[in-house]
Amino acid sequence: MSTELKFILVDDDPLNNTICSLMLKRTLHEAGIKTFERPQEGLVFIQSNINKLITHSVLFLDIHMPTLTAWDFLGQYESFSEEIKKQISIYLLSSSISQRDRDKAKSYESVKGFITKPLTTEKILSIAGTEF
Amino acid sequence: MKISVRYKLFVLSFVILAINLALGYAVYKSDQKLLDSEQWVQHTEQVIIQTSNVRSLAREMQITSRDFLITDDSVFLEPLNHTQKAAFTYIGLLKKLTRDNPAQQKLIDSLDLYMHRLVNYSSKTIELRGNQGLSSVIAYTTDKKRKSYTNRINQIANAIQEREDILFKQRKQINTSNEAAFSRFSLIIFISMAGLTILLLIVAGKYLYQAKEKRKSAAELLIANDELLFQNKEKGNRAAELLIANKELLFQNEEKEKRAEELLIANKELLFQNEEKEKRALELTIANIELVFQNNEKEKRAAELKLAEIERIKMVNELLQRNKELEQFAYIVSHNLRAPVANILGASNALSDMGLSTKEKVILNKGIHTSVLKIDDVIHDLNHILQVKGKVNEVKEIVVFSGLVDDIKDSISHLIDKNDIEIKYDFPEVNEYFTVKPYLYSIFLNLISNSVKYRQPNKACTIEIMSHLLKDKIELIFSDNGTGIDLKKKGEQVFGLYKRFHENIEGKGIGLFMVKTQVETLGGKISIKSEENVGTEFKIEFEI
Numbered sequence: 128m129s130t131e132l133k134f135i136l137v138d139d140d141p142l143n144n145t146i147c148s149l150m151l152k153r154t155l156h157e158a159g160i161k162t163f164e165r166p167q168e169g170l171v172f173i174q175s176n177i178n179k180l181i182t183h184s185v186l187f188l189d190i191h192m193p194t195l196t197a198w199d200f201l202g203q204y205e206s207f208s209e210e211i212k213k214q215i216s217i218y219l220l221s222s223s224i225s226q227r228d229r230d231k232a233k234s235y236e237s238v239k240g241f242i243t244k245p246l247t248t249e250k251i252l253s254i255a256g257t258e259f
Numbered sequence: 260m261k262i263s264v265r266y267k268l269f270v271l272s273f274v275i276l277a278i279n280l281a282l283g284y285a286v287y288k289s290d291q292k293l294l295d296s297e298q299w300v301q302h303t304e305q306v307i308i309q310t311s312n313v314r315s316l317a318r319e320m321q322i323t324s325r326d327f328l329i330t331d332d333s334v335f336l337e338p339l340n341h342t343q344k345a346a347f348t349y350i351g352l353l354k355k356l357t358r359d360n361p362a363q364q365k366l367i368d369s370l371d372l373y374m375h376r377l378v379n380y381s382s383k384t385i386e387l388r389g390n391q392g393l394s395s396v397i398a399y400t401t402d403k404k405r406k407s408y409t410n411r412i413n414q415i416a417n418a419i420q421e422r423e424d425i426l427f428k429q430r431k432q433i434n435t436s437n438e439a440a441f442s443r444f445s446l447i448i449f450i451s452m453a454g455l456t457i458l459l460l461i462v463a464g465k466y467l468y469q470a471k472e473k474r475k476s477a478a479e480l481l482i483a484n485d486e487l488l489f490q491n492k493e494k495g496n497r498a499a500e501l502l503i504a505n506k507e508l509l510f511q512n513e514e515k516e517k518r519a520e521e522l523l524i525a526n527k528e529l530l531f532q533n534e535e536k537e538k539r540a541l542e543l544t545i546a547n548i549e550l551v552f553q554n555n556e557k558e559k560r561a562a563e564l565k566l567a568e569i570e571r572i573k574m575v576n577e578l579l580q581r582n583k584e585l586e587q588f589a590y591i592v593s594h595n596l597r598a599p600v601a602n603i604l605g606a607s608n609a610l611s612d613m614g615l616s617t618k619e620k621v622i623l624n625k626g627i628h629t630s631v632l633k634i635d636d637v638i639h640d641l642n643h644i645l646q647v648k649g650k651v652n653e654v655k656e657i658v659v660f661s662g663l664v665d666d667i668k669d670s671i672s673h674l675i676d677k678n679d680i681e682i683k684y685d686f687p688e689v690n691e692y693f694t695v696k697p698y699l700y701s702i703f704l705n706l707i708s709n710s711v712k713y714r715q716p717n718k719a720c721t722i723e724i725m726s727h728l729l730k731d732k733i734e735l736i737f738s739d740n741g742t743g744i745d746l747k748k749k750g751e752q753v754f755g756l757y758k759r760f761h762e763n764i765e766g767k768g769i770g771l772f773m774v775k776t777q778v779e780t781l782g783g784k785i786s787i788k789s790e791e792n793v794g795t796e797f798k799i800e801f802e803i
Contacts, residue, residue, distance in 0.1 A: 149615070150605070
């Protein structure tokens with residue numbers, strides 16, 4: 128990787144990925160963004176390319192996806208090494224406004240926060256403040 | 260007893276020994292008698308022989324003295340003297356032999372006398388020959404005395420011999436009879452002794468055998484005796500116990516008699532009470548009939564209440580289930596409405612304040628449009644679902660399955676022709692059902708569409724539809740050879756609203772939700788069996 132990878136987007140909705148990428152670029156002038164419409168591919172990427180991640184990265188994870196839900200994704204992610212988990216912060220990014228989903232998210236140790244779509248400039252700046 | 264027999268045996272042995280000794284003595288005595296009689300016979304023989312000798316000597320003397328008288332030769336004197344001496348020796352011997360017989364003694368004395376006379380006469384003649392010559396002798400001998408002496412001696416000797424002969428004969432006879440008696444007696448004695456000895460042996464043997472038997476039986480008797488003693492003791496104990504028990508029984512008997520008397524009195528009392536009770540029982544029977552009637556009424560009421568209760572529980576469960584479904588429905592609808600709304604918000608937000616490129620603006624605008632269409636779709640779906648859920652009392656008619664499938668095949672013929680799809684059906688058992696036709700049409704269409712949508716790529720798609728008529732229901736089976744689904748992972752969500760499991764295939768996740776809703780609205784049930792890369796089978800059951 129030539130550029131530093133700082134953001135990973137996992138969402139089956141391509142429109143959302145486009146909007147998020149645009150927002151991140153405009154707000155942080157950030158080029159290190161990678162998107163995955165298939166969550167499985169996201170998991171494989173993290174596991175095989177962890178050594179190439181130079182800086183600390185943020186992963187935005189959608190909840191409702193047809194092949195693998197966020198909960199399935201997190202279940203597999205839990206088994207990854209501590210090295211990987213230290214390197215990555217996961218934020219759930221969902222259109223859901225349900226309290227049930229928020230409560231469930233809290234039960235996962237690796238989930239840093241829950242963000243309701245859309246991803247706005249304010250939300251990006253807030254996360255960047257805590258993470259970088 | 261034992262001692263007595265032994266004593267008897269001892270006595271018997273002693274008696275037999277004594278008899279044997281007595282018999283032995285008798286034999287000895289008899290033998291002595293025989294020897295005596297033999298001696299007497301020999302004795303008599305001696306007497307006869309000696310007498311003959313004396314007679315012979317007397318003749319010898321006569322001859323010898325005559326020879327001398329004639330010859331006057333002294334040669335003849337010596338034998339004459341010798342003969343005279345011998346004659347007297349024999350006479351002495353005879354006297355000794357016959358001293359027990361006085362008659363013979365007398366004869367022998369006279370024999371001695373005549374012998375002396377003969378000798379004297381002879382001596383006279385010998386003297387005369389020597390002194391006066393032969394003529395004087397002849398003169399002297401004219402008296403013939405010598406001859407008379409000799410004759411006399413012969414006579415006496417003969418008399419002695421005659422007597423002895425008689426004695427001899429008598430003694431010989433006695434001896435012979437003694438001999439015979441002795442041998443007879445000996446035989447008898449021997450037989451007697453042998454017999455007695457055998458008897459003794461038999462008795463002793465018998466005694467020994469009996470003694471042995473008795474010892475054996477005595478041992479047995481000792482054991483039996485011990486047993487009897489023990490039994491006796493036991494019986495004694497038992498008897499004592501029985502005595503006590505007997506006393507107890509007597510006491511009880513008395514008690515029972517008393518009790519019996521009391522019972523008689525009590526019985527009379529009870530008889531009286533019984534009569535009273537019978538009267539009361541009759542009254543109670545009537546009351547009972549009344550109560551039974553009331554009870555039956557109550558049971559009927561309870562059964563009705565129970566049924567009502569079951570009905571109520573069923574209804575509550577149904578309502579709870581329905582509520583849960585509605586909650587889920589609301590959640591899903593909100594999500595599916597919220598997602599495009601969030602996209603519109605995000606896109607418009609991005610468009611509003613940043614200097615975007617034309618390309619980016621086009622993408623965002625297109626996104627807004629797509630999201631709005633999605634919202635519209637969801638609202639249409641909602642309308643459709645609510646219509647199905649709401650209209651429970653649609654008009655029912657007889658629907659023919661084969662006709663229904665043919666209609667569907669016609670309506671999607673463009674799809675079937677384009678993709679290698681075969682739809683087979685077989686309804687020999689049951690081909691029709693009285694139901695709401697548009698719902699059943701929708702169910703068939705959705706299931707067939709589902710199979711077409713999830714067919715395996717690069718493989719001919721086959722869909723089979725069959726019906727079974729069971730005792731109280733109809734079964735409809737839809738099976739395909741499509742991609743299938745891992746029910747272990749997704750089983751619960753197959754019939755869920757907006758549940759999609761395939762990213763490559765177009766689908767809203769509403770088809771199977773609609774199928775389930777419609778089947779349940781018609782009062783049926785739907786279930787699924789599936790295996791990945793093999794196929795899927797749906798089974799619908801309707802009650803008849």
